[in-house]
Amino acid sequence: MEKHEERAHALLSASGAHRWIECTPSAVLESKFPDTTSDAAREGTLAHELCEVKLTHVLYGKDTERAHEWIMQQELYQKEMEEHSDRYVEEIRELEGSFKLKPFIAIESRLDLSAYIPGGFGTGDCIMIGDRKLVIVDFKYGKGVPVYAENNPQLMLYALGAYQKYRMLYNFDVIEMKIVQPRLNLFPDWTCSLDELLAFGETVKEKAAVAIRGEGEFHPGDWCRFCRAKATCRARADYSIQLAFAADKDPALLSYEEVGEYLRKGEHVASWLSDLKEYALRACLEGKEITGWKAVHGRSVRAFDDVDAAFRDAIKAGVEEALLYERRPLTLSKVEKMMGKKAFGETLGSHVVRPPGKPTLVEASDPREAITDTVTPEEAFQ
Numbered sequence: 275m276e277k278h279e280e281r282a283h284a285l286l287s288a289s290g291a292h293r294w295i296e297c298t299p300s301a302v303l304e305s306k307f308p309d310t311t312s313d314a315a316r317e318g319t320l321a322h323e324l325c326e327v328k329l330t331h332v333l334y335g336k337d338t339e340r341a342h343e344w345i346m347q348q349e350l351y352q353k354e355m356e357e358h359s360d361r362y363v364e365e366i367r368e369l370e371g372s373f374k375l376k377p378f379i380a381i382e383s384r385l386d387l388s389a390y391i392p393g394g395f396g397t398g399d400c401i402m403i404g405d406r407k408l409v410i411v412d413f414k415y416g417k418g419v420p421v422y423a424e425n426n427p428q429l430m431l432y433a434l435g436a437y438q439k440y441r442m443l444y445n446f447d448v449i450e451m452k453i454v455q456p457r458l459n460l461f462p463d464w465t466c467s468l469d470e471l472l473a474f475g476e477t478v479k480e481k482a483a484v485a486i487r488g489e490g491e492f493h494p495g496d497w498c499r500f501c502r503a504k505a506t507c508r509a510r511a512d513y514s515i516q517l518a519f520a521a522d523k524d525p526a527l528l529s530y531e532e533v534g535e536y537l538r539k540g541e542h543v544a545s546w547l548s549d550l551k552e553y554a555l556r557a558c559l560e561g562k563e564i565t566g567w568k569a570v571h572g573r574s575v576r577a578f579d580d581v582d583a584a585f586r587d588a589i590k591a592g593v594e595e596a597l598l599y600e601r602r603p604l605t606l607s608k609v610e611k612m613m614g615k616k617a618f619g620e621t622l623g624s625h626v627v628r629p630p631g632k633p634t635l636v637e638a639s640d641p642r643e644a645i646t647d648t649v650t651p652e653e654a655f656q
C-alpha cells in the first residue's frame with residue numbers, strides 16, 4: 275500500500291505550493307490527470323544542470339569539462355543556455371561579494387520539508403549563509419510566465435527547508451529570496467524576517483493537512499494556470515462565466531476604474547477559454563464528441579515541397595537566379611551570436627541603440643516603470 279508520506283509528496287510539491295495553499299482541494303483533483311512533462315520542462319532541467327556544472331567549477335575549482343561536454347551533446351541543448359547560465363553564475367558571484375565575510379554556499383542542496391509537508395522535499399539551487407542572513411536563489415529557465423520573489427511559497431518552503439538543515443550550525447534572522455530568470459531579464463528579490471518565515475511555515479502545515487485529504491474550498495485564481503484540472507474544473511468554469519457575464523451595473527459608459535476591473539477579470543476568462551478550447555480540440559481529435567463542436571483543418575499556406583528542386587525548374591524555365599533570392603541583413607542577435615558577445619561589444623557596441631518598446635498594457639503590480647510622458651497613441655505607437 276502506498277505510504278501516507280509518499281502520497282503527500284506526490285500530491286503536494288513545493289513548485290505547486292502556491293496552488294494547493296490557495297485552493298486546497300486542487301491537489302487531489304489534479305491527481306486524476308496524468309502528470310505529463312514537456313520539452314520546456316526538460317529544457318529547464320538541462321539548463322539547471324549546466325548552471326550546476328558552471329557553479330561547481332567557479333566556486334570549487336573542479337574540472338567540469340566532461341560534464342559540460344555531455345550537456346552540449348543533449349538533444350535539448352541550445353547555445354543560448356550558455357549565456358543564461360553565465361548570467362546565473364554572475365548573479366551568484368555578485369551576491370557572494372555582497373557579504374562582509376565569505377559566506378557558506380551550498381548548491382543543488384536537497385532540503386527536507388517534512389516538518390511542514392509530510393514526506394516533502396525539494397532542491398535549493400543555491401543557498402548562502404553569512405552575516406546572520408540566509409539567502410535562497412532559484413534559477414528559472416522558463417520565459418512564458420514571469421516569476422516574482424515576494425511571498426513566493428516555493429522559495430519560502432526552500433527557505434524553511436534550509437532553516438531546518440542549517441539552524442544548528444548557523445544563526446540567521448533575515449531571509450533573502452532571489453529569482454534569476456535571465457530569459458526575461460528578471461532578477462527580483464525579497465526579504466523577510468525569520469519570524470515571518472516561521473509563521474508562513476505554520477500556515478503551510480495547516481494547509482497541507484487539509485490539501486492531502488482533498489478538503490477545503492475550491493478557489494480559482496491566477497494559480498489555476500498550471501493546474502492539471504484547469505480545463506474541466508467546474509469551480510474555474512463557474513467563476514469564469516460569472517466574471518464574463520456578471521454585468522450588474524448599467525452605466526452608459528465604463529469608468530476608468532471599471533475598465534481596469536474588467537481587464538483584470540477578462541484576463542481570467544480569456545485564459546480559461548483558451549484552456550477549454552485546447553482541451554476540446556484534443557478530445558475531438560481523440561474521437562470524443564464535444565456537443566456542437568468539431569475539429570477541422572485550419573487555413574493553410576501554400577509552400578514548395580522541395581525549394582531547391584522548384585528553383586531549379588524556375589531557372590530552367592528562364593527565371594534569373596538572382597531574382598529568386600532576397601538579400602536581407604541579419605538581426606542584431608544573430609550577428610552577436612555569430613561574432614560572440616565580446617567581439618560584438620568591442621566592434622559594434624557603439625552602433626547599438628535601444629529604442630523604447632511598443633507600449634504594452636500590464637497590471638500595476640508589474641515591476642517595469644510606467645510610461646509617464648503624455649503622448650498621443652499615434653506618437654507612442656510610432
Ligand code: SF4
Pocket residue numbers: 293297299300303492493494495497498501502503504505507508509510
Ligand atoms: S483549476 Fe483552479 S480552482 Fe480548479 S482545482 Fe485547479 S486550482 Fe483549484
